[in-house]
Amino acid sequence: MTDPNVNFPNRDLATHPAIFLMGPTASGKSSIALEISRHFPVEIVSVDSAQVYRHMNIGTAKPDAETMARVPHHLINLIEPQEHYSAAQFLRDALAIMSEVTERGNIPLLTGGTMLYFKTLLDGLSTLPSANSSLRGAIEAKAEERGWPALHNELSQLDPASAARIKPTDSQRIQRALEVCYLTGRPMSEILKEPRYVSFPYRAIKIALIPSDRGILHQRIAQRFEQMLKRGLIDEVRAIRDKFCLNDQSPSMRCVGYRQVWMYLEKQIDSGKMREMALAATRQLAKRQLTWLRSMKGMQEFDCLDENLPEQVLKYLLDAGLKRPVAS
Numbered sequence: 001m002t003d004p005n006v007n008f009p010n011r012d013l014a015t016h017p018a019i020f021l022m023g024p025t026a027s028g029k030s031s032i033a034l035e036i037s038r039h040f041p042v043e044i045v046s047v048d049s050a051q052v053y054r055h056m057n058i059g060t061a062k063p064d065a066e067t068m069a070r071v072p073h074h075l076i077n078l079i080e081p082q083e084h085y086s087a088a089q090f091l092r093d094a095l096a097i098m099s100e101v102t103e104r105g106n107i108p109l110l111t112g113g114t115m116l117y118f119k120t121l122l123d124g125l126s127t128l129p130s131a132n133s134s135l136r137g138a139i140e141a142k143a144e145e146r147g148w149p150a151l152h153n154e155l156s157q158l159d160p161a162s163a164a165r166i167k168p169t170d171s172q173r174i175q176r177a178l179e180v181c182y183l184t185g186r187p188m189s190e191i192l193k194e195p196r197y198v199s200f201p202y203r204a205i206k207i208a209l210i211p212s213d214r215g216i217l218h219q220r221i222a223q224r225f226e227q228m229l230k231r232g233l234i235d236e237v238r239a240i241r242d243k244f245c246l247n248d249q250s251p252s253m254r255c256v257g258y259r260q261v262w263m264y265l266e267k268q269i270d271s272g273k274m275r276e277m278a279l280a281a282t283r284q285l286a287k288r289q290l291t292w293l294r295s296m297k298g299m300q301e302f303d304c305l306d307e308n309l310p311e312q313v314l315k316y317l318l319d320a321g322l323k324r325p326v327a328s
Contacts, residue, residue, distance in 0.1 A: 016102050017322060018202035021111035022047075022118060022293060023209030024286035025256075026220040027304040030063065032209065033111045034071065035310045040322055043072040043101045045094060047112030050255040052078040052085045055240050058233045059257040061224070074101075081252040082244045084131070087120045094121060098202065107322065108202070113285075115292030122200050122296075126192050129183045131176075139175050148174055155181070161189035171249045205320050207313060208293050209304035216305055221282045225275070228257065237261040256281045 019042065023029050033044055046052075050060040054077045063073060074097045079085055094117070098108040110118070143151050149168040155177050156163035162177040180188040211217040237258055240246070246253055253262050260278040263269050269277065293299070302312055 016202055017107055017205050017320070018098060019107060019109045019111075019317070020118060020204055020206040021109060021209070022115070022207065022296075022299070023113070023304055024211070024217065024289040024293075025113050025282060026217060026224050026286070027209040027211060028309070029111050029113070029209060030061065032310060032313055033109055034067065036109060036313065036317065037071045039314055040107060040317065041105065042107045042109040043074065043104075045097055045101070045108050045110045046073060046075045047090075047094075047110050047114050047117045048076075049085065049090075049114040049117065050252075050258075051076045051112070053081050053252050053255075054079065055081060055243075056236070056252060056255070056258065058228050058231050058236045059255065059261070061228075072101075072106075080244065081240050082246055082250065084251055086131070087116055088125055088128075088130075090114075090117045091120050091125060095201075102202075113289055115289055119292070119296075122204065124200075126194050128180055128188065128191055132179060132183060135179055135182060136175060139178055143171065143175075151175075151178060154178065159187035159189055162187060172251060172254065204298075205317065205322075206296065206299040207316070208296075208299040208301045209309075210290070210293065210301050212303045212305055217286060218279075218283055221286065222279055225257065225278055225282065229275075233257065234261055234264070238265055241265060256285050 019036070021029055021033055021036070033042075036042055037044065048060065050056060051062050052075060053060070056062070062076060067073075068076070075090070075093055078093075094110070098110075101108045110121070139151070148171045152163060152166065152168040152174050155166070155174055158181045159177055162173075166173045166177060168174075177188045180186075180191065184191065237253075240252075241262065248254075248259065248262055248266070253259055257278050260269070260274045260281065263277070264271060264274040300316055302309055302316075306312065
């Protein structure tokens, strides 16, 4: 079922290609995207739920100003850290940007690690109600009085299926599931089973960067986090904490890396524990991303650890029929 708030681009674009460059964190998606941009007329569309936040640059591995000046990037730096951004907003924004990119004669190159956003583009959204700020405030007030586990118990009565997959401490998801129940009088799990739109208006060329050795990927994750710390991740989180009204349940501060540094700044853990927890959370994120990828159909997989990865990807894109390659 199509979301009535989504403005779809021209259906005639169904033969126009859109490149989906997917993979777990630290698989090298950004470098491959830039390599593709040297050979094809692409504009990069970020598929990253953390890069939408302004001021969060180091911990999200956001491209630097020089890179964004050289290759057009979209859906980066959209909102402030205290604001919310949903999959529904991403769907609207991404389709609008992709339409503009194709009108300029270029190819949308969608890359990032938020698998839910990729799935939303391909499968659409169920007809869940929009967020209601006053109702959310009431739920938060109830949580302050009774605690989120108590609200999780309430959810288990209203929507047992949702409660079974949501942790009693996951305030964001408990809040949303209760909000949907209150607004619709129906369990969110029931609404999510309803048909979605299945008319993604592009020819999706889906590339998945999969590591042949999970241990090497974990080494990359550790090296990247250490580099982020050296570049000033702790100072970045401190500046955000000082400037904005946030807490450890704010969506922006629940991002991997930021949550652990926040806990360190709050003196809940020491620096060693912060590193340990951040790496564990990032490895879990990579595992979830790979699980999502395995559930997707029609992908071409490449070993992200292969030395010839760029050449393999470029050849695949040519074989897939991409037109107007630019000069190398």
